[in-house]
Amino acid sequence: MSRSRKLQIGGIFVGFALGVIATLMLSQPSYLSEANAAGGKVPSPTAAAPERYVYYPGSEELRPDEMRVIACGTGMPAARHKQAAACFLVELGNGDKFFFDLGTGCMANVASLMIPYDFLDKVFISHLHTDHWGDLASLWAGGWTAGRTQPLKVWGPSGQTEEFGTKYAVEHFLKAYNWDYKSRMATLNNIPGQITATEFDYRGMNKVIYQENGVTIRSWPAIHIADGAVSFSLEWNELKFVFSGDTGPNKWFVEYAKDADLCVHESFFTPDQFVELYGRDPGATVNVTTVLHTSPQAFGKIMSEVKPRHAVAYHVFNDEETRYEVYEGIRQTYDGPLSLATDMMVWNVTKH
Ligand SMILES: [Zn+2]
Numbered sequence: 001m002s003r004s005r006k007l008q009i010g011g012i013f014v015g016f017a018l019g020v021i022a023t024l025m026l027s028q029p030s031y032l033s034e035a036n037a038a039g040g041k042v043p044s045p046t047a048a049a050p051e052r053y054v055y056y057p058g059s060e061e062l063r064p065d066e067m068r069v070i071a072c073g074t075g076m077p078a079a080r081h082k083q084a085a086a087c088f089l090v091e092l093g094n095g096d097k098f099f100f101d102l103g104t105g106c107m108a109n110v111a112s113l114m115i116p117y118d119f120l121d122k123v124f125i126s127h128l129h130t131d132h133w134g135d136l137a138s139l140w141a142g143g144w145t146a147g148r149t150q151p152l153k154v155w156g157p158s159g160q161t162e163e164f165g166t167k168y169a170v171e172h173f174l175k176a177y178n179w180d181y182k183s184r185m186a187t188l189n190n191i192p193g194q195i196t197a198t199e200f201d202y203r204g205m206n207k208v209i210y211q212e213n214g215v216t217i218r219s220w221p222a223i224h225i226a227d228g229a230v231s232f233s234l235e236w237n238e239l240k241f242v243f244s245g246d247t248g249p250n251k252w253f254v255e256y257a258k259d260a261d262l263c264v265h266e267s268f269f270t271p272d273q274f275v276e277l278y279g280r281d282p283g284a285t286v287n288v289t290t291v292l293h294t295s296p297q298a299f300g301k302i303m304s305e306v307k308p309r310h311a312v313a314y315h316v317f318n319d320e321e322t323r324y325e326v327y328e329g330i331r332q333t334y335d336g337p338l339s340l341a342t343d344m345m346v347w348n349v350t351k352h
């Protein structure tokens with residue numbers, strides 16, 4: 001047999017084998033019928049994904065003894081897609097839900113949780129900066145059109161005079177939105193368009209401002225630019241959540257936040273970051289970052305005194321460029337459990 005003949009036979013064989021494979025491929029689907037994903041087997045390309053190890057906020061039932069806190073806003077007044085302004089949603093196993101602040105942009109995060117708006121009717125406002133209540137319009141009108149059946153309830157502090165208080169703010173909010181308010185009333189039930197404002201004395205020292213259904217909420221003054229800002233604690237089922245709002249370091253917080261399970265306190269940019277990122281005058285910056293707000297080092301000092309089960313720092317753009325300096329500042333004075341908050345971070349709090 002010549003050399004060329006052998007090659008020819010070989011060529012015919014290879015051609016035959018490829019033909020068989022091609023025929024088999026034509027008789028099978030062009031994709032795998034099942035495949036492994038990170039969390040398990042997916043039976044087909046059109047099937048639902050299996051249970052995964054990732055967690056989606058709002059997708060888990062709350063246990064009767066559990067407190068769940070979801071950060072719906074953790075950033076700055078100039079809200080952005082990545083971080084809305086201040087908003088912490090506290091959900092309790094007894095069915096109660098409370099907003100602590102409702103800062104600009106936070107309602108997009110809140111809406112993504114798909115919680116019925118009738119369950120989201122209680123809002124506690126630490127102070128009247130827009131980065132702490134700027135999305136009231138969105139909860140008010142959005143919740144109204146999305147099915148809330150009852151008035152919205154807002155609690156907030158008094159001010160130095162009447163026109164700096166929460167009651168004044170809410171009354172004039174409704175006046176500012178008069179066109180919206182009246183036009184919606186023409187087609188919708190007007191009850192959920194109402195807002196009841198409960199104003200409490202901002203000077204109250206660890207004073208009870210809400211007590212219902214086993215839940216106690218207290219307030220005390222915060223130190224923040226103008227009189228009227230407060231911090232809050234919420235106690236339920238022997239669990240304690242504390243929220244600073246905006247404040248410089250102060251002795252009241254250290255005293256009244258004691259025994260906190262979850263202690264949320266602002267931690268601002270360092271003075272150097274504020275000069276660099278915001279182009280601020282270095283002289284004025286020290287006052288803003290260490291007196292009207294709390295520096296990372298002071299945040300750490302506060303947490304070392306309070307000793308919560310878990311500390312949460314918020315009110316900073318948590319970016320690759322900023323977070324390490326903030327973290328290292330806190331770690332100079334605090335070595336306990338810590339989260340640097342980002343939007344949609346979730347804490348499940350139980351005693352065990
Ligand atoms: Zn503020």
Ligand SMILES: [Zn+2]
Pocket residue numbers: 086129131132246315
């Ligand atoms: Zn703020």
